[in-house]
Amino acid sequence: MNQWLFVLLALVIVSAAVLAVTLRNLIHSVLSLIVVFLGTAAVYVGLEAPFIAAVQVLIYVGAIAILLLFALMLVRAKMGQPTPHVTGSWWLGFILASALFVILAAAAFGIDRPAPPAADVPDVAALGTDLLRQWVMPFEAASLLLTAAMIGAIAVAIELRRQSRRSAP
Amino acid sequence: MYGLGLLKGMYVVLRNFVESYYKPERLVTVQYPEERRPLPPRFRGFPFLIYDDDSGALRCVACQLCAKACPATCIELTMAKGEDGKPAKRPETYTLDLGLCMQCGLCVEACPFAALAMDHDFERAVIDQPEPLRLGIDQLRRPFSYLEQINPEAANALAPKPAKTAAGAEERPAKSSHGGREVTT
Amino acid sequence: MSMDNVWIAIKQAAVGAARDVLYPLLDPVLPAWITPERLMMFASAVISVVSILVIVPLVMMYLTWAERKVVGRMQNRFGPNRVGWFGLLQPIADAVKMLTKEDIVPARGDRFVHLMAPVLILVPTLLVYAVIPFGEGMIAADLDIGVLYFLALSSVTTLAVFMAGWASRNKYSFLGGMRAVAQMVSYEIPLVIAAVVVVMRVGSLSTVAIVEAQAGLFGWFVFQPWGLFAFLIFLAAMTAEANRSPFDLPEGESELVAGFHTEYSGMKFGMFYLAEYFSALAQCFLAATLFFGGWKGPLLPGWIWIFLKTFVLVFVLFLFRGTFPRVRVDQLMGFTWKFLLPLALTTVFVAGLTYYLPPVPGWIVGAVLLTGTFFVLMLPNRRVTLVRRACRLEN
Numbered sequence: 001m002n003q004w005l006f007v008l009l010a011l012v013i014v015s016a017a018v019l020a021v022t023l024r025n026l027i028h029s030v031l032s033l034i035v036v037f038l039g040t041a042a043v044y045v046g047l048e049a050p051f052i053a054a055v056q057v058l059i060y061v062g063a064i065a066i067l068l069l070f071a072l073m074l075v076r077a078k079m080g081q082p083t084p085h086v087t088g089s090w091w092l093g094f095i096l097a098s099a100l101f102v103i104l105a106a107a108a109f110g111i112d113r114p115a116p117p118a119a120d121v122p123d124v125a126a127l128g129t130d131l132l133r134q135w136v137m138p139f140e141a142a143s144l145l146l147t148a149a150m151i152g153a154i155a156v157a158i159e160l161r162r163q164s165r166r167s168a169p
Numbered sequence: 170m171y172g173l174g175l176l177k178g179m180y181v182v183l184r185n186f187v188e189s190y191y192k193p194e195r196l197v198t199v200q201y202p203e204e205r206r207p208l209p210p211r212f213r214g215f216p217f218l219i220y221d222d223d224s225g226a227l228r229c230v231a232c233q234l235c236a237k238a239c240p241a242t243c244i245e246l247t248m249a250k251g252e253d254g255k256p257a258k259r260p261e262t263y264t265l266d267l268g269l270c271m272q273c274g275l276c277v278e279a280c281p282f283a284a285l286a287m288d289h290d291f292e293r294a295v296i297d298q299p300e301p302l303r304l305g306i307d308q309l310r311r312p313f314s315y316l317e318q319i320n321p322e323a324a325n326a327l328a329p330k331p332a333k334t335a336a337g338a339e340e341r342p343a344k345s346s347h348g349g350r351e352v353t354t
Numbered sequence: 355m356s357m358d359n360v361w362i363a364i365k366q367a368a369v370g371a372a373r374d375v376l377y378p379l380l381d382p383v384l385p386a387w388i389t390p391e392r393l394m395m396f397a398s399a400v401i402s403v404v405s406i407l408v409i410v411p412l413v414m415m416y417l418t419w420a421e422r423k424v425v426g427r428m429q430n431r432f433g434p435n436r437v438g439w440f441g442l443l444q445p446i447a448d449a450v451k452m453l454t455k456e457d458i459v460p461a462r463g464d465r466f467v468h469l470m471a472p473v474l475i476l477v478p479t480l481l482v483y484a485v486i487p488f489g490e491g492m493i494a495a496d497l498d499i500g501v502l503y504f505l506a507l508s509s510v511t512t513l514a515v516f517m518a519g520w521a522s523r524n525k526y527s528f529l530g531g532m533r534a535v536a537q538m539v540s541y542e543i544p545l546v547i548a549a550v551v552v553v554m555r556v557g558s559l560s561t562v563a564i565v566e567a568q569a570g571l572f573g574w575f576v577f578q579p580w581g582l583f584a585f586l587i588f589l590a591a592m593t594a595e596a597n598r599s600p601f602d603l604p605e606g607e608s609e610l611v612a613g614f615h616t617e618y619s620g621m622k623f624g625m626f627y628l629a630e631y632f633s634a635l636a637q638c639f640l641a642a643t644l645f646f647g648g649w650k651g652p653l654l655p656g657w658i659w660i661f662l663k664t665f666v667l668v669f670v671l672f673l674f675r676g677t678f679p680r681v682r683v684d685q686l687m688g689f690t691w692k693f694l695l696p697l698a699l700t701t702v703f704v705a706g707l708t709y710y711l712p713p714v715p716g717w718i719v720g721a722v723l724l725t726g727t728f729f730v731l732m733l734p735n736r737r738v739t740l741v742r743r744a745c746r747l748e749n
Contacts, residue, residue: 027467027520034513054502062509062542066535069516073532124499124559172732175678182428182677189427198431 005046013039026072034065051124210320213272214288215304217311218263219327227310228284231260238279243269265309267293267302283327289319361492361657365401372397402494406483414631415445421672428676452624460523460617467521472618472625475514478507479632485561486639489649489656493562500561501553504640505546508595511633512538515597515604515614518626522617530613533683534604538595540690545591547698551584551705552644561640565648574647579720580705583728585645587698589667592641593674594690596634600678601686605630638667693735700727 016035023029037060044053131139189195199206220227231248243266251257277285288311293300317324376397377390419441423433434441459468485500487493497503512535519531552575553559556567568574575581594601605613615626642648642663649656681689704723708716 025464027464031467031470031517050497050499051502054499054506058502058506058509062506062512063539065513066516066539069513069520070532070535125557178677179673182673185430186424186428186673186676189430196427196430196432200432200435 002046006043009039009042009046013043027069030065030068030072033068034061037061037065051127208289210322212287212289213274214290215267215270215272216265216274216276216285216309217288218306218309219284219286219313219316220310222312222314227259227306228282229260229263229280230258230282230284231263232281234279234281235276235285238275239270240273240275241269241271243267244276260306263306263309265304267304286316286320286323286327361405361489365398368397368401369394399494402484406494407480410480410483410632410635411628414628414635415449416442417631417635417668418448418627419445420668421675424669424672425676428673449624452621452627455620455623457620457622458617463523463617464521467517468617469622471514471518471521472622472629474517475511475629476625476632478510479629479636482507482636483639486636486643487561487565487648488660492649492657496560496562499559501549501559501564501640501644504561504636505542505549508545508633508637509542511629512542514629518618519614522614524617527614527616530604530616534597534614537597537601537604537683537686540687541591541594541601541694544587544690544694544698545595547695547702548584548588548591549640549644551580551698551701554702555580555705555709561643561648565643565650568647568650573650574645576645578708579717579724580701580708581645583697583701583724584705585641587694587701588641588645589670590694591690592634592637593671594686596630596637598630598634598671599675600681603680603683603686634671635664635668638664638671641667688735693731696731697727700724 013036016032016039020029020032020036023032037056040060041053041056044050044056185195218227218229229246231246233246236242236244236246244264245266246260246263249257249259249261272287274287277287313324316327372393373390377384377393419434422444423441426433434444437443437447459465482504484494485497485503515534515538516531519527519529519534522528552564555575556564558564576585593599597605603613605615615623618626639660642660646663647659648663649660651659651662654662701724704720707723708720710716711719
């Protein structure tokens with residue numbers, strides 16, 4: 001992928017990510033996160049993985065971001081109140097973040113990785129075949145997890161409805 | 170069968186759509202300024218004063234009953250003084266305030282001399298200088314033949330007073346005590 | 355030279371011009387990374403983009419005119435007929451009106467989000483036109499993941515609707531926005547599954563491949579039982595995705611003032627209006643491509659066929675608008691989760707099953723299974739929810 005394009009996208013993604021964690025207004029912070037998602041999708045397009053890019057947009061922007069916004073609405077966080085950026089235990093956060101950075105840098109630059117396979121444009125059909133043949137067990141496990149989550153959500157919602165009906169005359 | 174209601178509904182609407190191109194009853198819109206729907210004869214616009222076609226004299230005797238009957242108090246009138254100073258049976262000024270009139274028709278019902286009737290005029294909007302809202306006698310006079318034209322039913326009930334000629338005793342048609350609209354036919 | 359090839363001829367001429375005329379002309383001033391091939395690609399892309407950006411808004415403007423006339427006739431009245439002959443200048447009058455209105459932002463509303471929402475709703479709905487084949491070889495970008503690209507970008511509009519509802523700082527807009535988001539998210543699932551049925555049978559996500567697979571007179575997917583049901587599900591879900599009647603609860607004029615776009619005026623409202631119609635038109639184009647054979651058809655050139663099919667579908671949308679009363683929000687949710695989704699999953703199953711059966715028995719088995727499922731799914735959806743709740747409280 002063209003280096004300058006990558007640099008541009010990386011700048012966009014990183015600045016949006018920084019905004020996402022530093023903005024006071026939570027809605028603006030989620031919107032910056034959406035920019036991060038879209039930027040990542042653009043990086044995937046540049047890496048010649050259009051399927052992953054489209055799925056990134058569909059899932060992250062189309063579903064997860066909306067989930068985040070719904071969660072914000074339901075929790076009714078005080079949007080206008082200024083929250084302190086720097087809390088008392090900032091040194092713990094600094095230590096943990098530095099440790100994580102060291103580990104990731106070591107993994108990215110240190111260890112010898114095998115060269116990536118020949119530039120074979122990944123086929124969507126090949127992806128599907130692999131997913132349902134070689135990786136079918138993780139696929140089924142993921143679908144089980146999703147089913148469990150859905151059942152849990154419905155159980156919580158029914159419980160709430162029963163409670164509210166009991167409390168209401 | 171389930172779902173059939175939806176399809177039936179869509180079929181009815183589709184038929185409406187297609188027939189609106191060739192059946193007049195499916196397209197009931199009137200293109201307003203160019204075509205006008207004929208108004209029903211008992212339509213209540215603003216009231217007007219009736220005068221006899223032949224003599225040009227108003228029927229109104231300035232008895233003030235219409236002014237008293239009006240719920241919006243929009244009628245003001247004064248009686249004229251004759252040559253000898255005695256009150257003459259005709260109005261000197263008759264003012265109808267269009268801003269107050271709500272076209273209820275109570276003045277017409279109250280008048281014992283059948284001197285008022287409701288007009289069919291409702292297009293009084295203007296875009297430039299607003300016309301004066303208080304109408305005087307000159308703007309309110311209309312001939313009896315005009316009433317025959319717009320509301321023949323009422324015209325039959327309020328037959329004109331016979332002209333006072335020396336020759337020929339015309340029959341006075343029977344008039345009800347109210348002179349109002351007790352038209353039945 | 356038939357009309358079919360005019361666009362391709364223009365494109366080839368432009369590409370040739372880029373290579374033979376433009377590049378030598380600009381050679382001295384161009385940096386090294388602009389090669390002739392890249393310039394040709396750029397010229398080709400420019401032709402595609404310009405043609406879409408010129409034709410699609412024009413079609414959409416006259417679609418709004420057609421909607422008002424058609425729905426008017428369905429309601430026993432003329433549509434607009436004062437502004438030009440037959441009201442043909444009405445869309446232009448509307449555009450002028452929207453451009454000249456004052457732009458009002460609510461005083462305590464979020465200015466940035468208020469500005470971004472119309473932008474975010476309009477851009478994806480225009481981007482999806484890149485993967486629709488308007489004729490043989492007449493597609494802006496023949497992506498391998500065409501249908502997925504379309505569906506992914508349609509899901510971005512949901513976010514914009516939420517942003518609009520939030521930024522207006524108005525409880526009715528906010529409620530309208532939340533309802534709209536719930537509706538759009540719920541109806542996306544049957545929409546995607548209905549599209550997946552077709553993709554599964556064709557074996558490719560590319561819209562060009564999907565059209566090519568529908569060869570022959572009865573080769574359109576709508577003539578197969580799974581195709582017919584997938585089309586009906588797609589039609590219902592598409593109407594709800596575009597927030598059109600009878601699912602226009604979020605923006606209904608008599609509910610919630612105007613829902614999420616209450617506080618918008620002028621061109622920002624114009625963008626919401628445009629986006630709704632662009633989205634409806636694009637989804638009709640996609641339905642024509644997935645289920646009705648796209649540009650395939652005898653005698654007439656391809657682009658006429660696809661426009662004809664799309665306009666028939668758009669007329670069906672107008673018919674929905676003129677016929678059905680607005681659906682209540684709980685009925686709306688019940689319809690998708692309890693009816694459309696199980697039906698969609700069954701359609702996927704039947705489509706897969708009939709792949710392995712021989713054609714004629716497969717058709718019969720598929721038709722029987724799907725009609726059976728349709729009637730079985732009517733059973734839990736019969737009664738109105740409120741009646742049931744009242745009955746239960748009495749006991």
